[in-house]
Amino acid sequence: MTDSAPSGPIDILVIEDDPDLRQLLLDELTDADHRCAGKGDLSSARQWLAEEAPQLVISDLHLPDGNGLDLLEELHRLPVRPAFIAITAFGTIDQAVDALKRGADDFLTKPLDLDHFSLSVTRTLQRQQLEQELGYYRRLLDQGEFHGMIGRSPAMRQLFTQIRQVAQADGPVLVTGESGVGKELVARAIHRESDRRNGPFIALNCGGIAANLLESELFGHAAGAFTGATKARRGLFAAADGGTLMLDEIGEMPMEMQSSLLRILQDGKVRPVGSNAEQSLDVRIIAATHRELPDEVAEGRFREDLFYRLETFALDVPPLRQRGDDIERLIAHLIHQFNGRRQQPVDGLSTEALNLLKRYPFPGNVRELGNIVERAVTFCTGRLIGPEHLPDRVHQLPVSPPAASGNRWQPPTEDDTLVSLEAVERSYIQYVLNQVEGNKKQAADILNIGRRTLYRWLETDD
Known part of the structure; x- marks a missing residue:
């Protein structure tokens, strides 16, 4: 082992001017599967720390160019401070108390007992990890965690309030929003906030099952109802009795099944395929879709009466681009989640990488952000995610209206008089x-509004 750092992220930096002792400590740490680097003075240690972020610094206090506690003061100003173990050959109680008061995690005196040294390193790293975990959960509470959803933006706080209110009712709920916004999380939150929380929660993607199988999947079937039905089978409605059934992608449900669903919503009874007997069930329906159901109704692909029955309690989940600083909270949550799969954790993002993500429109919303962060954490070899760890599409600015002189937007006028704000917005x-x-x-992406808002503007314009 030499004083030069090995390739890859470093766990521990040892600063010791005695080369033999420095090498002994590096060998001891390496044998314990730590990645470590060694420096002989404060100057070279500072240069190295400007580029690296170790979890632990072990430093002699008496170094050729200063006191190791001066470096400790500088470490306190870092965004993520490494743990610090002080070592000295001139140990006194007053010196140890001073080091601990200034933030050292432990204080060791020479000659070192290597068993004691190893135990101190292990305990210090464990304590640091515990403090990071506690800090994460404190930040998570500040971020507004609600049944797995992270957010403090006005749009999300309003959604959380609506979920609590809707959960107290018992009618069907329609959850709308773009793909990837977390509609199933909303459905689960409604279930957990309701009196049905101890009952089953079952989710079905209506677009993931062939139309000829969907009826049996939902309502069950009697023995001999069709070829291969050798025994009776209860459907998902029966399985969800006393709880909640989420019908995801309700817009993909065939029209004939929509009629059956409407009947169930009206009388609460289910008839299995091939049976004449009806079953009375107590199931709350939460339907979800990324489609604009009013458009589907207008095109004859969705029953108007079913739409009005479902939208009694309608919740619209905001897209990520309308959630402001929630993106930073979500990134911190996702990094912590994916760090569990790494030996060397990632601390966060560089300023440049964060700025790229904040201006990206995220057409795939939270699901896309999760994929991007997982990729970045996987490919990051240091402690900070940089622009190079982000996919190419993030480096491209979202499309904006061209500003060529002959094709610029001009505010509307009426006989050279001022017009209303509404007219300007429409234009x-x-x-x-x-x-x-x-x-x-x-x-909608360029205007930074939801598609539903855009549709409402267009309908009013008509």
């Missing part, structure tokens, strides 16, 4: 739609 929305050739999703 700009139409301008953006023209620039993206009518692509409503792209227009």
Whole structure:
């Protein structure tokens, strides 16, 4: 082992001017599977620490160019301070008390007992990990954790309030929002906040089952109802009795099944396929979709009466791009989650990487953010995620309206008089739609509004 650091992230930095003792400590730490580096003075240690972020610094107090406790003061100013063990050949009680008061995690005197040294390193690292875990959970509480959802933005606080309110009722709920926003988390939160929390919660993706099998999956079947049905089987409605059944992607449900679902919502009875007997069940339905159901109704693909029955309690989950600083809270939560799979944890993101993510529109929302952070944590070899760890699409700015002189938006006027704010907004929305050739999703991204909001504007305009 030499004073140069091995490749890859370092756990421990040893600062000791005695080369023989420094090498002995490095060998001891390496034998315990730590990755470590050694320096002989404060100057070279400071240069190294400017580029690296170890978990632990072990430093002699009397060094050729200063006192190791001066370095400890500097470590306190870092975003994530490493633990610190002080070593000295001139140990006194007053010196030990001073070191501990200034933030040292332990104080050892020479000649070192290597067993005591190893025990001190182990306990210090364990204590640091525990403090980081406690700090994470304290931050999580500050961030507004609610049944697995992270957020303190106004949009999410409003959603959490609506979930609590809707949970006290017992009618069907319609959860809408773009793909990846976390509609199933919302459904589970409603269930857990309700009096049904001790009953079953079952989720089914209506778009993931063939239409000819969906009826049997939901309602069950009697023995001999069809070829291969050798015995009776209860469906998901019966399995969810006393609890909640989430029907995800309700917009994919065939029209004939929509009629059956409407009947169940009206009378609470289910008839298994091939049976004449009806079963009375107590099941709350939570439907979810990324589609605009009013458009589906207009196109004849979704029953209007079922839509109105479902939207009695409608919750719209905001897209990530409308949640402000929640993105930073989510990134911290995801990094902690994925750190559990790594031997060397990641502390966070560089400023440049964070700025790239904050300006990215996230068409895939929280699910896409999770994939991006998992990829970054996997490929990051240091303590900070940098731009190089992010996928290429994040480096590209979102599309914005062109500013060519002959194609600029001009505010509307009426005989050179001032017009209302509403008229200005309508004009700009139409301008953006023209620039993206009518692509409503792209227009909503540029305008930083939800597609439902855009549709409401367009309906009013008509």
